[in-house]
Amino acid sequence: MRIRHTVSFRLRHAAGSPEEQSFLGAAGELAAIPGVEQFELLRQVGTKNEFDYGISMEFADQAAYDGYNEHPAHVAFVQGRWLPEVEDFLELDYTEL
Amino acid sequence: MRIRHTVSFRLRHAAGSPEEQSFLGAAGELAAIPGVEQFELLRQVGTKNEFDYGISMEFADQAAYDGYNEHPAHVAFVQGRWLPEVEDFLELDYTEL
Numbered sequence: 001m002r003i004r005h006t007v008s009f010r011l012r013h014a015a016g017s018p019e020e021q022s023f024l025g026a027a028g029e030l031a032a033i034p035g036v037e038q039f040e041l042l043r044q045v046g047t048k049n050e051f052d053y054g055i056s057m058e059f060a061d062q063a064a065y066d067g068y069n070e071h072p073a074h075v076a077f078v079q080g081r082w083l084p085e086v087e088d089f090l091e092l093d094y095t096e097l
Numbered sequence: 098m099r100i101r102h103t104v105s106f107r108l109r110h111a112a113g114s115p116e117e118q119s120f121l122g123a124a125g126e127l128a129a130i131p132g133v134e135q136f137e138l139l140r141q142v143g144t145k146n147e148f149d150y151g152i153s154m155e156f157a158d159q160a161a162y163d164g165y166n167e168h169p170a171h172v173a174f175v176q177g178r179w180l181p182e183v184e185d186f187l188e189l190d191y192t193e194l
Contacts, residue, residue, distance in 0.1 A: 003142070004139075005143075008189050024194070040191075041194045042101075042191040042192065042193065042194055043191065043192050043193070043194045044189055044190065044191055045100070045190050045191065045192050046102075046188050046189055046190035048187075048188045049187060049188065049189060051189065053194070054189065054191050056191075090145075090146060090187070091143050091145045091146065092105050092141055092143055092146060092148065092151065092189075093141065093142050093143035094137075094139040094140065094141055094142065094151050094153075095139065095140050095142050096139065096140070097121070097138045097139055097140045097150070
């Protein structure tokens with residue numbers, strides 16, 4: 001079953017800083033990992049939460065999602081960028097109802 | 098600027114109950130409110146949060162979003178169904194980065 005994987009997040013970096021731009025650039029490279037479809041890097045503009053950005057992507061099925069999670073480029077991003085640079089986040093994954 | 102309005106939520110109703118089905122049916126009717134585009138009623142399947150469902154819709158601009166918020170059918174849904182039947186929720190709104 002097709003899965004939409006989303007994450008909303010807030011960075012430790014100041015808005016408009018070079019560090020923020022560097023992080024967003026690195027996040028955009030996740031789009032190249034095999035199995036990733038409909039990749040979107042988004043700005044979170046709602047006022048009822050504390051997140052500033054979002055990422056949304058789709059996978060054809062759970063196997064494609066697993067392949068992404070285990071891909072060396074994803075693992076390296078999580079360890080090298082996500083964990084040290086993200087202050088808070090929430091993952092939400094959706095399928096058709 | 099185009100806006101994607103999303104909300105993840107958990108109902109007070111038991112899974113599979115007639116009350117849950119009734120709520121989801123009523124939520125689906127929001128799609129008919131003027132200005133609502135790309136309406137989706139979704140199942141939340143991620144294990145790192147406590148939400149069971151999601152709704153996603155898009156608006157061409159803030160004026161369309163405001164029109165939806167103020168529309169009598171939306172106001173009636175919030176008062177008559179959402180507030181009494183939803184246990185917890187989180188709204189996230191996105192624009193292009």
